[in-house]
Amino acid sequence: MNEISQKPMDREALLTIRDVERIFGGGRKLFGGHLPAVHAVQGLSLDVKKGETLGVVGESGCGKSTLARLVVGLDLPTSGSITFNGEDLAALAKKDRNALSRKVQYVFQDPVASLNPRKTIRTILEAPLKHLTDLNADRREARLAELLQAVNLAPEFLERYPHEFSGGQAQRIGIARALAAGPELIVLDEPVSALDVSVQAQVLNLLDKLKDDFGLTYIFISHDLSVVESVSDRVAVMYFGRMAELGPAREIFRHPLHPYTDLLMRSAPAPGRHDLMSEDASAELPDPYNPPKGCAFAARCAHRTDICVAGKPAPDEATGGNDHIAACYHPLGKA
Amino acid sequence: MTDTTMSAPSRPASKSSRPGTLALLLNNTLATSGLVVLVLICLIALAAPILPLEDPDVTAPANRLLPVFAEGHLLGTDHLGRDILSRLIWGTRVSLAVGLSATIIAAFFGSLLGLVAGYAGGRTDTLIMRGIDMVMAFPYILLALAIVAVLGPGLLNALYAIALVNIPFFARNIRGITLGLSRREFVDAARLSGKSPVQILFLEILPNVLPVIVITMSTTVGWMILETAGLSFLGLGAQPPQADLGSMLGEGRKILFTAPHVSIIPGLMIFALVMSINLFGDGVRDILDPRLRAGSLTRPVSRTAVHRKADDIPSPSEKGGVLDVRQMRTEFEIGSSVYKAVGGVDLNLKEGECLGIVGESGSGKSVTAMSIMGLVPTPPGRIAGGAAYLDGEDLFAASDRRIRDLRGGSVAYVFQDPLSTLHPLFTVGDQLTEAITTHRPLSGSKAREKAIELLSLVRIPNAKERLSAYPHELSGGMRQRVCIAMALANDAKVLIADEPTTALDVTVQSQILTLMNGLRRERNAAILFITHDFGVVSALCDRVAVMYAGRIVETGTTEEVLANPRHPYTAKLIECVPVLGEPERRLDAIEGRPPVVNNLPEGCAFAARCPHAQAACRAGEIELEMSSDTRGVRCLFPLNSGAAV
Ligand SMILES: Nc1ncnc2c1ncn2[C@@H]1O[C@H](COP(=O)(O)OP(=O)(O)OP(=O)(O)O)[C@@H](O)[C@H]1O
Ligand code: SF4
Ligand code: SF4
Ligand SMILES: [Mg+2]
Numbered sequence A: 001m002n003e004i005s006q007k008p009m010d011r012e013a014l015l016t017i018r019d020v021e022r023i024f025g026g027g028r029k030l031f032g033g034h035l036p037a038v039h040a041v042q043g044l045s046l047d048v049k050k051g052e053t054l055g056v057v058g059e060s061g062c063g064k065s066t067l068a069r070l071v072v073g074l075d076l077p078t079s080g081s082i083t084f085n086g087e088d089l090a091a092l093a094k095k096d097r098n099a100l101s102r103k104v105q106y107v108f109q110d111p112v113a114s115l116n117p118r119k120t121i122r123t124i125l126e127a128p129l130k131h132l133t134d135l136n137a138d139r140r141e142a143r144l145a146e147l148l149q150a151v152n153l154a155p156e157f158l159e160r161y162p163h164e165f166s167g168g169q170a171q172r173i174g175i176a177r178a179l180a181a182g183p184e185l186i187v188l189d190e191p192v193s194a195l196d197v198s199v200q201a202q203v204l205n206l207l208d209k210l211k212d213d214f215g216l217t218y219i220f221i222s223h224d225l226s227v228v229e230s231v232s233d234r235v236a237v238m239y240f241g242r243m244a245e246l247g248p249a250r251e252i253f254r255h256p257l258h259p260y261t262d263l264l265m266r267s268a269p270a271p272g273r274h275d276l277m278s279e280d281a282s283a284e285l286p287d288p289y290n291p292p293k294g295c296a297f298a299a300r301c302a303h304r305t306d307i308c309v310a311g312k313p314a315p316d317e318a319t320g321g322n323d324h325i326a327a328c329y330h331p332l333g334k335a
Numbered sequence B: 001m002t003d004t005t006m007s008a009p010s011r012p013a014s015k016s017s018r019p020g021t022l023a024l025l026l027n028n029t030l031a032t033s034g035l036v037v038l039v040l041i042c043l044i045a046l047a048a049p050i051l052p053l054e055d056p057d058v059t060a061p062a063n064r065l066l067p068v069f070a071e072g073h074l075l076g077t078d079h080l081g082r083d084i085l086s087r088l089i090w091g092t093r094v095s096l097a098v099g100l101s102a103t104i105i106a107a108f109f110g111s112l113l114g115l116v117a118g119y120a121g122g123r124t125d126t127l128i129m130r131g132i133d134m135v136m137a138f139p140y141i142l143l144a145l146a147i148v149a150v151l152g153p154g155l156l157n158a159l160y161a162i163a164l165v166n167i168p169f170f171a172r173n174i175r176g177i178t179l180g181l182s183r184r185e186f187v188d189a190a191r192l193s194g195k196s197p198v199q200i201l202f203l204e205i206l207p208n209v210l211p212v213i214v215i216t217m218s219t220t221v222g223w224m225i226l227e228t229a230g231l232s233f234l235g236l237g238a239q240p241p242q243a244d245l246g247s248m249l250g251e252g253r254k255i256l257f258t259a260p261h262v263s264i265i266p267g268l269m270i271f272a273l274v275m276s277i278n279l280f281g282d283g284v285r286d287i288l289d290p291r292l293r294a295g296s297l298t299r300p301v302s303r304t305a306v307h308r309k310a311d312d313i314p315s316p317s318e319k320g321g322v323l324d325v326r327q328m329r330t331e332f333e334i335g336s337s338v339y340k341a342v343g344g345v346d347l348n349l350k351e352g353e354c355l356g357i358v359g360e361s362g363s364g365k366s367v368t369a370m371s372i373m374g375l376v377p378t379p380p381g382r383i384a385g386g387a388a389y390l391d392g393e394d395l396f397a398a399s400d401r402r403i404r405d406l407r408g409g410s411v412a413y414v415f416q417d418p419l420s421t422l423h424p425l426f427t428v429g430d431q432l433t434e435a436i437t438t439h440r441p442l443s444g445s446k447a448r449e450k451a452i453e454l455l456s457l458v459r460i461p462n463a464k465e466r467l468s469a470y471p472h473e474l475s476g477g478m479r480q481r482v483c484i485a486m487a488l489a490n491d492a493k494v495l496i497a498d499e500p501t502t503a504l505d506v507t508v509q510s511q512i513l514t515l516m517n518g519l520r521r522e523r524n525a526a527i528l529f530i531t532h533d534f535g536v537v538s539a540l541c542d543r544v545a546v547m548y549a550g551r552i553v554e555t556g557t558t559e560e561v562l563a564n565p566r567h568p569y570t571a572k573l574i575e576c577v578p579v580l581g582e583p584e585r586r587l588d589a590i591e592g593r594p595p596v597v598n599n600l601p602e603g604c605a606f607a608a609r610c611p612h613a614q615a616a617c618r619a620g621e622i623e624l625e626m627s628s629d630t631r632g633v634r635c636l637f638p639l640n641s642g643a644a645v
Helices: A002-006 A064-072 A089-095 A098-102 A120-134 A137-150 A155-158 A167-180 A199-214 A227-233 A249-254 A259-267 A306-310 B022-029 B030-047 B084-122 B124-138 B139-152 B157-182 B185-192 B198-233 B243-255 B263-287 B291-296 B364-370 B400-405 B428-438 B444-457 B476-487 B504-524 B535-542 B558-563 B568-574
Strands: A013-025 A035-048 A053-057 A081-084 A102-109 A185-189 A216-222 A234-239 A242-248 B323-334 B339-348 B354-358 B381-390 B411-416 B494-499 B526-531 B543-548 B553-555
Touching: A002 B558, A013 A064, A013 A216, A035 A053, A035 A064, A053 A064, A064 A102, A064 A185, A064 A259, A081 B339, A089 A098, A098 B185, A120 A137, A120 A155, A120 A234, A137 A155, A137 A167, A155 B084, A155 B157, A167 A199, A167 B185, A185 A242, A185 B185, A199 A227, A199 B185, A216 A227, A227 A249, A234 A249, A234 B157, A242 A249, A242 A259, A242 B243, A259 B504, A306 B022, A306 B198, B022 B030, B022 B263, B022 B291, B030 B084, B084 B124, B084 B157, B084 B198, B084 B243, B084 B263, B124 B157, B139 B157, B139 B198, B157 B198, B157 B535, B185 B198, B198 B263, B243 B263, B323 B364, B339 B354, B339 B364, B339 B381, B339 B526, B339 B553, B354 B364, B354 B400, B354 B504, B354 B535, B364 B381, B364 B494, B364 B526, B411 B476, B411 B504, B444 B476, B476 B504, B494 B504, B504 B526, B504 B535, B526 B535, B535 B558, B543 B558, B543 B568, B553 B558
Parallel strands: A053 A216, A053 A234, A102 A185, A185 A216, B354 B526, B354 B543, B411 B494, B494 B526
Antiparallel strands: A013 A035, A013 A081, A234 A242, B323 B339, B323 B381, B543 B553
16 A cells, blocks of 8 residues: 555656645845745645546645645745646746646636626637637637537627626636636636535536546645535645645545544534534644644644654655555554 | 726616716716816816917006906906916916826826836835835925926926826825735736736736726826926926916915905916816716715715604514514615515524524525614615514614614624624724623723633633734634624624624634534523525524525424425525535536526516426415424425425
């Protein structure tokens, strides 16, 4: 088992993230001294395999969106490497942004805010076709019709402005824009959390269909475990900028190794469930400006021992079956 | 946002009923009178060449200092015998032209600098902004004087000087806006669409900044005219014999006591011009401000207006309870359409009971909650019927004073966004003690003790130290706990919580839910809990009411409704929630959208999306049929009705 988990390169990986770190701040002040630095993402390694949906869960501020922005090249890692199909992404982003945008696209959390309020939907959807593809005007027109068809929107919507749309419709437009240039990988950053449950189901079903139709690979970021479980093949749980647990979705949700994953699952409300797990109110997130030396979850963890506080567990400190790894010295179910 | 011209094929009719830009402007009397005066002055100034005026520069020493209404000189003559009326009109022309050109120059360069600085950020921004700061470090008029001193006096040079000293003003304003816009998601989206930085700046950001540039121009052009006049007054602007309002004033100053009209007339003109421009400019600003657009330009009052027929007030129900809402209807009147946000809602809450209201966005949950204590903004909102009884007292008939006492006293609210409830500049302790002392006369130290007690009640560690914390120093979950503590400050009988956990992480959400559950058991408070999440309802609520298009479509105990939903909408709504541990479950989406509440269909509002709809569903009122004390459904063909299967 261990062997597999250490050699994930064996399988066909579309995107490879190795030891990626992103530090914000930390520059020099005008008069000596350093500005405080925050490690938004730290020591992150993972692969995204062709054709899969990788779910990323974690609470606000755990670095999910930073990771997403790194993958689409909106931001560059402070250290470490991200490669897409063997090509270094940071180098590509510097050399030719548009080449990267042809392969990797992004769907935003707030569907309405991601559309320029002063542009018609046609202008918004035409932009990627104009700048990223070499289609002529006629072919672009045909492609627009195709895109709208793919996301289930009526063609007359093209001439309207974003504020005339509901959240679900706006998110379809955001998805159509991401699809426009025919990318291989789409990063979905909380694509449904601003939507109503009924609309959320519509969009999730749509994403599912598009994935099959266009052979896409997804990175699906969400704070909602039940949504992630229903869409993902594999899941990465993040805590405080690091990977807490990574593995096949089924494994993670049936037999979580990391106490944090377990806490998340037991806190999630579900219809018909009365007893929510609730921690002590004193449980606080660690201070990003003064990160703990050991496991970041230690302050909230019931299984904590001295080694937890002394040093950080490696991302694959604990292993389960099927490439299931967790950064914990005392994984659950393995007394 | 301004009303952009749109040519969408089937635009919703409701759009056009919104007041247009011009209509709004005309609604504002001050701005309109400013506009009228301004247009008048401009027309006269423009018509100067064709008006039968004397040459403004021809001197006639024989006619020196004729008074107002002199023969042939309506406004008299100045110390060189020139016709003042003619000089006034020609001078206004010059002043207007100079003021406008200076504004345009300043706006162009200032906005450009601001746009570039705000978008580029980093070093470019620092460089540009430090340069701007340097310009701003000099007193304004002194800088203009220095520039004119270098360039030499003259109208054109004065124009440059005025434009230059105003550039920082534009640059700073525009930079701020650009900075905010550059962080917006649509800019990232444009980058990912392959647009270059220049294209993004001028095609994506500029259109959004343009209204601000226009606003800034309209509010500064008046000052620029004044400043040009100032320079001319000092003899640095227009050179004799050219007339301009400032130089006329300057020339008249020497003979202020012998012939006051020579200086008073241009002075009045400057006043009228600047005043009208500023009034109009303020009007323009108010209209372009999107927040002021929706609710016309009237101030909302502190309590929702109540318009109900005196003979149509329902009496309290037999069930009693602390809070008893009967047939409550709340409407919004926007333009010519009426949105029936709440269309006859009945709610009943007993002590220690928690009732959940669930529904999609826009179903009227929040408006229901806010109507109870008159928190819906008027205009455009109003309570159009029904009653809300708090311990038998009709809240819609109570005096404003009584309502103020009850708000935060017997009835307390907790909203979704704790940051909007807490004032950012006061400590948590200050705000808590204020909440306590507005409702009862406690001494400072007593109130402080009580505040500490409340904070510990909501399980905030180190309550004493936290009193001196500012809201931004607390995490989202702690802030929400502080809001709950404030709501509990006066032993509220009814706690109305509008999605209090929606913005929070799951682990924090479960803490808050546990906390609220404990509080209602300990304090016997009734909770009205609004949410869109059936999971949250399960965790906390005894009973649940499902809302659709402003009405309750199903109600019952939480177990019953979840296990055995009878309204097709409830059933569908439950089906589309993904459930942890059941990844294979197909999410069954509800196709279509809820109806807009200004144009509700006859019969069942859900008919267009309902798989069981029949002809009968689309005609006539459908009542909420109560099958037991707590259970009811508003549907002609309810599901699982046993007999019907
Ligand atoms: N200030 C207002 N002016 C005009 N219309 C309003 C105003 N507030 C609410 N409405 C309208 O009233 C209806 C009900 O809105 P409400 O805010 O109660 O929905 P909700 O169920 O609370 O939705 P959400 O889940 O999004 O909070 C909507 O059609 C809304 O557009
Ligand atoms: S390493 Fe220790 S403290 Fe961290 S999660 Fe595992 S048991 Fe808990
Ligand atoms: S009344 Fe008719 S349309 Fe409405 S929910 Fe019931 S069956 Fe459906
Ligand atoms: Mg609401």
